[in-house]
Amino acid sequence: MDQSLAVTYRNVAMPWNNRGMISSASPLHFPSSRTLSRSSHRAPLTTMLVAALALMIPVLTGCDGAQPTASPSTPTSPTLATSPLLRSPAPRTDDSPAAQATRLARSMSLQELVGQLVMAPLPTGYDPANLKDEIEQDHVGSVLVTGNWNGGAAAVGTATKALQGYAGDGPKLITATDQEGGMVQHLQGPGFDPIPSGVQQGARSVDDLRAAAATWGGQLAAAGINVNLAPVVDTVAVNRASNAPIGALDRDFGLDAQGNGAHAQAFVNGMRDAGVSSAIKHYPGLGGVTGNTDFTADGITDATTTLQSPSLGAFSTALEAHPAMVMMSLATYTAVDPHHPAAFSSTLIDGHLRGDQGFQGVVISDSLSAAAVSGIPQDQLGVSLIEAGGDLACISAPSVVRPVLDGLNAKAATDPGFAAKVTRSAIRVLALKYQMHLAGAPTARP
Structure with a gap:
């Protein structure tokens, strides 16, 4: 009754x-x-x-x-x-981050949606005011705080506060940095503890690493950083000294795939404990190449990694911690997709990462101003990422931001199919912002 x-x-x-x-x-x-x-x-x-x-x-x-x-x-x-x-109750509104992001995207112009797909750089010593027009007029939705910031947390906090002010009443900015530890720690000085290398972190228990990551994450959050482009989940499969991007710099956890994945989970969870989101990288792994994609286009082809390789198991394990982002590498994996770098490969992004692995979060590129992709026209870099199923174009050189924005806007304005992909990617970025309370906290259900 x-x-x-x-x-x-x-x-x-x-x-x-x-x-x-x-x-x-x-x-x-x-x-x-x-x-x-x-x-x-x-x-x-x-x-x-x-x-x-x-x-x-x-x-x-x-x-x-x-x-x-x-x-x-x-x-x-x-x-x-x-x-x-x-009386019939009023229908409930779906207040999930994805639903709120979808509603917000419907109210945004195509140019505003494109802006959500770009992460512009703020190098050390760069005046945040230089990004004012890109944020206010081009609607750039994310900023990479990069380089060696030695002035401490106060200087970084001043910069991130100014940047967020440019976002106005709209969705706030994702403010990211690379704070892995060891040789890759972009923010230093008072307020930032020195972070041991990945190999040293791998020698800790997962519980100890999670607690340490929570401390490091708290320092980032206090300085206005809300995303850490870490941890490194690559498993080195060649001589460490010859593996220029990872092994030679001790950026990995120095363990087998299972151990690397477990420690990546601990790092992600520790950052989350402090209110900072993470991007695991560099999918599907840079442990089998000799060249560093940041500095060269040579030696960045991996002929051995397949979708069944144990090294991908580390990423599968890390994904169980539900990181906010996955960063795609700029190497090419000939046994999987011989024609595209991973960041531009629909086989790897839409087919494997989203399809087989079930990841529905934000897919971010490694820096599109890196040497590895210098042979590709700059106005096609962002287009290639979005076409493959990626979402967020990470850029570390200020001069590359304008060509990427122009290329995305031009393609979206003339190609309805591409415009639909832009919208889907923007919704994923906006959904993350709702989760992070950068676009308004999700409303509690009655």
């Missing part, structure tokens, strides 16, 4: 059962017929039954839609159709 009906029935002081009938287990307490004579007391008993049935009429008439005829001098009782108890 409808619970609202049950409430109405209970308002009548009658012993109803769960079918809306008078319960035999709780009979009306009329005087016992054994103490009354049939002739002298039949009328009172009949009168009481009629009175009881009269109480039922206003309630029961609403169940089948029949309406009693009201006396002109007697106001009609409210029917079930008009009772406040039975």
Whole structure:
């Protein structure tokens, strides 16, 4: 029975059962017929039954839609159709981050959506005011704080506060940095503890690493950084000294794939404990190349990694910690997709990472101003990323931001299919911002 009906029935002081009938287990307490004579007391008993049935009429008439005829001098009782108890509740609004992001995206221009797909750099010594127009007019939605900032947390905090001010009333900025530890720690000075190398972190227990990462993350958060482009999840499969991007710099955890994945989980969880999101990198792994994609286009082809390689198991394990982002490498994996670097490979992004691995978060590129992709026209760098299923174009050189923005806007304006991909990617970025409370905290359900 409808619970609202049950409430109405209970308002009548009658012993109803769960079918809306008078319960035999709780009979009306009329005087016992054994103490009354049939002739002298039949009328009172009949009168009481009629009175009881009269109480039922206003309630029961609403169940089948029949309406009693009201006396002109007697106001009609409210029917079930008009009772406040039975009005249909207002439909609930889906307040999930993805739903809120979708609604927000519908209200944004195509240029605003494109801006959400670009992470512009703020190098050390660079005046944040130089990014004002890109944020206010081009709607750039993310900033990479890069280089060797030695002035400490106060200087970084001043810069990030200024940047967020340029975002105005719209979604706030993702402010990211590379704070891996060891030789890759872009923010230093008072307020930032020195962070040991990845190999040294790998020697710790996962519990100790999580606690340490929470401390490091808290220092980032205090300086206005909300995303750490770390940890490194690459598993070195060649001689460490010859693996220029990872092994030679001790950037990995120095373990096998299983150990690397477990320590990556601990790092991600520790950062999250401090309110900082993470990007695991460099998918599907730089442990099998000799060249450093940041500085060269030579030696950056991996001919051995397949989708079944153990090194990908480290990423699978790290993904169980639900990182906010996955960073794609700029190396080419000929056994998987011989024609595209990973960041531009739909086979790896849409097919494997999203399809096989089930990752639905933000896919970010390694720096599109790196030497590895210097042979590609700059205005096609962002386009190639979005075409493959990526979402966020990370750029570490200020001069590359304008060509990437122009290329994305031009393609989206003339290609409806590409514009749809821009929208999908922007929704993923905006959903992350809702999760991070950069676009308004998700409304609690009643």
